[in-house]
Amino acid sequence: MAVQIAEAAQSDPPAAVEAPQQAFKPDLERIEIELLLEGIFRHYGFDFRSYAYASIRRRLWKRIEEEGLANVSALQEKVLHDPGMMEKLLLDLSINVTAMFRDPNFYVTFREHVVPLLRTYPFIRIWHAGCSTGEEVYSMAILLREEGLYERARIYATDINEVVLQRAKAGIFPLERMQEYTDNYIKAGGKRSFSEYYTAKYGGALFDQTLTKNVVFAQHNLVTDRSFSEFNVILCRNVLIYFDKTLQSKVHSLFYDSLAMFGVLVLGSKETLRFMAHEECYQQIAPPEKIFRKVR
Amino acid sequence: MSYSVIAIGTSWGGLMAMSKLLAGLPGDFPIPIAIVQHRSKDSDRLLSRLLQDSTPLTVCEIEDKDLLEPCKVYVAPADYHCLIEPGYFSLTIEEPIRYSRPSIDVMFMSAADTYGKEAIGVVLTGANEDGSRGLAHIVKRGGKALIQAPKSAEIPIMPEAAVRAVPSAEVLPLPQLTRRLIELSHEDADALAARRGGP
Numbered sequence: 001m002a003v004q005i006a007e008a009a010q011s012d013p014p015a016a017v018e019a020p021q022q023a024f025k026p027d028l029e030r031i032e033i034e035l036l037l038e039g040i041f042r043h044y045g046f047d048f049r050s051y052a053y054a055s056i057r058r059r060l061w062k063r064i065e066e067e068g069l070a071n072v073s074a075l076q077e078k079v080l081h082d083p084g085m086m087e088k089l090l091l092d093l094s095i096n097v098t099a100m101f102r103d104p105n106f107y108v109t110f111r112e113h114v115v116p117l118l119r120t121y122p123f124i125r126i127w128h129a130g131c132s133t134g135e136e137v138y139s140m141a142i143l144l145r146e147e148g149l150y151e152r153a154r155i156y157a158t159d160i161n162e163v164v165l166q167r168a169k170a171g172i173f174p175l176e177r178m179q180e181y182t183d184n185y186i187k188a189g190g191k192r193s194f195s196e197y198y199t200a201k202y203g204g205a206l207f208d209q210t211l212t213k214n215v216v217f218a219q220h221n222l223v224t225d226r227s228f229s230e231f232n233v234i235l236c237r238n239v240l241i242y243f244d245k246t247l248q249s250k251v252h253s254l255f256y257d258s259l260a261m262f263g264v265l266v267l268g269s270k271e272t273l274r275f276m277a278h279e280e281c282y283q284q285i286a287p288p289e290k291i292f293r294k295v296r
Numbered sequence: 297m298s299y300s301v302i303a304i305g306t307s308w309g310g311l312m313a314m315s316k317l318l319a320g321l322p323g324d325f326p327i328p329i330a331i332v333q334h335r336s337k338d339s340d341r342l343l344s345r346l347l348q349d350s351t352p353l354t355v356c357e358i359e360d361k362d363l364l365e366p367c368k369v370y371v372a373p374a375d376y377h378c379l380i381e382p383g384y385f386s387l388t389i390e391e392p393i394r395y396s397r398p399s400i401d402v403m404f405m406s407a408a409d410t411y412g413k414e415a416i417g418v419v420l421t422g423a424n425e426d427g428s429r430g431l432a433h434i435v436k437r438g439g440k441a442l443i444q445a446p447k448s449a450e451i452p453i454m455p456e457a458a459v460r461a462v463p464s465a466e467v468l469p470l471p472q473l474t475r476r477l478i479e480l481s482h483e484d485a486d487a488l489a490a491r492r493g494g495p
Contacts, residue, residue, distance in 0.1 A: 024409075024412070024436075024437060026409065026410075026412065052379070052381060052386040053381055053382070054379040054380065054381045054386060054406045054409065054410060055379055055386055055388050057409065058379070058402075058405075058406070095388060095389065095390055097389050097390055097391055098389075187338075238387075238389050240360070241360045241386060241387045241388060241389075242386075242388065245361055248361070268360075269373075270357075270358070270359045270360055270373050270376060270387055271359065271360050272359050272360065272361075274359075274361075275361070288341075
């Protein structure tokens with residue numbers, strides 16, 4: 001965070017020491033951040049202008065401190081003139097923290113309330129938006145296989161970031177997380193032994209490659225790209241939390257347009273449709289899980 | 297309104313301490329209260345329900361982009377970091393900080409950067425040192441720091457670390473802490489507006 005501004009202020013002449021808080025000008029910093037994000041968008045095409053402010057500010061400062069810079073403007077100078085710095089910042093700005101069967105209760109609810117709906121379809125199209133390194137895609141593939149639905153499903157797994165998509169495709173996850181994932185899998189209502197799905201290989205857990213037989217991994221940018229098909233299920237968990245409300249609303253229009261009637265939209269357990277223009281178009285299935293059905 | 301947010305951090309012994317703290321606040325307490333209590337990632341809304349029993353204020357578990365409103369107590373959900381934005385909360389699932397998600401430091405720092413002088417940070421009982429860096433940041437930005445007197449805390453480690461990090465903080469046992477929050481809520485709005493630099 002902006003610790004360095006205040007620390008710099010303390011080494012200034014005494015006047016600054018008496019009132020260190022005056023060294024921090026939140027309005028000025030906001031201008032700097034907006035200029036930086038505008039510059040990144042116009043020069044590199046990555047659009048972070050509508051991300052939630054405190055969260056993006058926190059991540060920008062992580063990079064500023066690591067580079068030993070003084071403020072956001074100094075970072076702007078580096079980023080605009082050095083593509084290598086942009087690459088680093090891009091990794092800072094995209095949160096790729098995920099887990100297999102994260103929020104196990106969601107999977108239990110999905111099995112109970114959504115799987116019966118899906119059984120009535122001859123063919124199931126699923127969009128996993130913002131799939132990151134793919135842990136939740138493999139989780140859903142496992143669930144569908146255990147419910148006997150995998151063969152008639154096609155999963156489109158998309159992310160803005162090509163690097164994480166490559167990792168998702170490879171399907172190798174850290175061995176040291178398998179205990180946690182096994183616990184999650186059991187709590188999520190898993191029907192077999194979790195270890196049947198992977199083998200220890202290449203220094204990690206290599207997942208059964210047949211799980212991605214019906215998965216298409218592709219780059220898609222929720223901020224700038226449009227709908228590319230019509231889906232029965234859209235999963236987008238803990239992705240929109242990084243956007244401000246205006247951008248959330250825009251993405252929800254995209255989801256609405258991409259869902260078939262009576263299709264299902266899945267959000268993260270602490271996300272909501274409140275204040276969104278399409279709130280009235282959905283019915284929540286089995287609260288408190290954030291599983292919504294498009295009804296109009 | 298003088299202060300815009302009260303951020304409270306606690307871990308071990310937190311439920312009891314927060315229940316006592318909230319029990320003394322009136323139902324029209326005007327400053328929104330945001331709580332980070334360390335807990336297991338599987339824990340559900342039980343914590344909010346238990347806290348609700350001790351206060352006439354409305355207790356809710358934070359969902360993404362919830363608005364900060366008066367007469368409400370907001371509890372950070374398990375397994376997310378919670379940031380205070382201008383007028384609302386946002387959530388993130390970045391890596392745990394010092395083994396904690398939610399992290400008290402993360403919420404406190406965002407409160408300081410968003411609200412500066414209008415933020416109050418409170419550190420209660422707990423068995424680790426989370427919160428002390430965030431509390432120092434609140435003071436650096438001109439906000440107010442309150443700490444539960446370590447001797448009166450169920451586990452003194454967290455308040456002791458906070459006292460070390462912020463020697464200028466007001467250190468009080470629980471009943472006085474509640475009274476102090478009520479006093480602060482009455483602080484003259486005009487006086488604050490006069491010295492208000494932002495945001």
